[in-house]
Amino acid sequence: MTNQDLLQRSHAAVWHPCTQMKWHETFPIIPIRRGEGTWLLDYDGHRYLDGVSSWWVNLFGHLNPRIxxxxxxxxxxxxxxxxxxxxxxxxxxxxxxxxxxxxxxxxxxxxxxxxxxxxxxxxxxxxxxxxxxxxxxxxxxxxxxxxxxxxxxxxxxxxxxxxxxxxxxxxxxxxxxxxxxxxxxxxxxxxxxxxxxxxxxxxxxxxxxxxxxxxxxxxxxxxxxxxxxxxxxxxxxxxxxxxxxxxxxxxxxxxxxxxxxxxxxxxxxxxxxxxxxxxxxxxxxxxxxxxxxxxxxxxxxxxxxxxxxxxxxxxxxxxxxxxxxxxxxxxxxDRVIAANAARQAQFAVMTAPLEQHFGIRNFRRRGMIWAFEVDCDRADFAHAFHRAALQHQLLLRPIGKTVYFMPPYTLTDAEFQHLVDATLASLSEVLA
Ligand SMILES: Cc1ncc(COP(=O)(O)O)c(C=O)c1O
Incomplete structure (x- = not known):
């Protein structure tokens, strides 16, 4: 199985949610072969950090062994x-x-x-x-x-x-x-x-x-x-x-x-x-x-x-x-509530470049949700950013001009750093 094979069959047979199907003529659907913790893996060897917990459902990583x-x-x-x-x-x-x-x-x-x-x-x-x-x-x-x-x-x-x-x-x-x-x-x-x-x-x-x-x-x-x-x-x-x-x-x-x-x-x-x-x-x-x-x-x-x-x-x-x-x-x-509170302090150091970014307003965090608005005139901002982030191995889906992170609670410091770095790189490309 390859990405190409599955995405064509999906386009033909599956009616995807929250989607104008025609857009997928130019922006292919991404077939996922496997989930591993915070990551989603496709058939062609690409991987994506699940920065939105797959529509906010995944708390402890994909295929969590205890579940x-x-x-x-x-x-x-x-x-x-x-x-x-x-x-x-x-x-x-x-x-x-x-x-x-x-x-x-x-x-x-x-x-x-x-x-x-x-x-x-x-x-x-x-x-x-x-x-x-x-x-x-x-x-x-x-x-x-x-x-x-x-x-x-x-x-x-x-x-x-x-x-x-x-x-x-x-x-x-x-x-x-x-x-x-x-x-x-x-x-x-x-x-x-x-x-x-x-x-x-x-x-x-x-x-x-x-x-x-x-x-x-x-x-x-x-x-x-x-x-x-x-x-x-x-x-x-x-x-x-x-x-x-x-x-x-x-x-x-x-x-x-x-x-x-x-x-x-x-x-x-x-x-x-x-x-x-x-x-x-x-x-x-x-x-x-x-x-x-x-x-x-x-x-x-x-x-x-x-x-x-x-x-x-x-x-x-x-x-x-x-x-x-x-x-x-x-x-x-795992005393998850206390553990999350402790890790948020560490993450705050990593988000500093976003908070200081010239193109960002209203940087905010509540618990394990981070969000900010991007100053950008492009009508296709959400789409363009989503696409750019995928190129940087990151799954994010902005809502209008709002970019948010809602990752699984199990993500490591290195994965959070990847989330921030890939966001910064995607912003540079979209705002260029
Ligand atoms: C606050 C809230 N209520 C209800 C729903 C609907 O949930 P579902 O998509 O499972 O129907 C959502 C989904 O995003 C939500 O965020």
Missing amino acids: VAALQDQLGQLEHVMLAGFTHEPVVRLSERLSALTQHRLGHCFYGSDGASATEMALKMSAHFWRNQGEPGKAGFIALANSYHGETLGALGVTDVPLFREAYASLIRNSVVLPSPDSRLGPQAARQSLDALQRHLERHHGETAALIVEPLVQAAAGMVFHDAAFLREAYQLCQAYRVHLIADEIAVGFGRTGTFFAHEQAGFTPDFLCLSKGITGGFLPLSVVMTTDVIYQAFYDDRITRGFLHSHSYTGNALACRAALAVLDIFEE
Whole structure:
């Protein structure tokens, strides 16, 4: 097998995501033969450092041996059983351990397979809760400007990215969109967002089920940060007006922002917590919505119509749950949160040339996310940079003019240095 062979067949038979397929006539798809830790290897002997953890899912490197071993063991026991009327050890243990990580405040776990489904489940659960409480009018949602919560139709209703919504606008149920608390715009951005939230809740709390947020980092917006204080105040407003807060930690959970869950930094527990992506270390699709006992009890009844109705064949898949358990083991055994904090200080020395670079603005870091904007007029900047970086053995996919690093936590100092050096070299070429 060669790169050429596989890329042609892929172009013909596979419809790739987030892609205009025609562009691949001039910019070939890259066939990956093997993953090795932080690296992806193709068929022609090239390798690429996975600087974005393959769309933010891979926490501990490709083919991590501990996750592989757990899956091999699970394959000898049970691959899957329907979760309606049945249960199994991996899903029970995972639910107990996730719950313990929230100090059992979110003690009920409902599973899906992807992030967008988790968003859908949380939205449905919130509105259905109010209906069960005798308030069916509380069915509206609030989202932040530039937010991204997935691309199924329900999730697009709370996703504020025009590119993803435009063609499907007539199919989407809109939400209220508040200004983003984007910290690049100064502290007044958070204030304006909170004032808008308060004004909206004052008038519309009777029609509002929930506010959905990406805690601390609006990732797909271009790694847009906000302070924990914003989140805390938004939560307090939601509480005061009896509106749920859905924390979508699909991208930022599992240690990405420096704490295991991002909302921990704001010192509150959301009504719903959505997790996916890193949950299986990038091995298998799995998502979960965690919620409180108060919400769970509102569904607990003799009547099926008051139960939460979201039926999905692969709910709580045993293999995926087992991979997630292996991920939690690694967090504990390797004290990953503390280890990441220590390594970030070392990495700060290496990023200095980027921070001082003439073409870069807003260099920022939160936990294991680094981002900056590039001053460049080229309309094709993201594409050109992505291409240049690949030539330097690096996989990065800028969002507009924002370049970001979201590497696996296992990358070494030398690999981080490669990330910085290849970024600098790519910038020189693209800005030349
Ligand atoms: C915050 C957030 N929510 C939801 C999603 C959707 O997840 P998925 O791509 O698994 O549907 C994403 C994906 O990037 C995300 O970043």
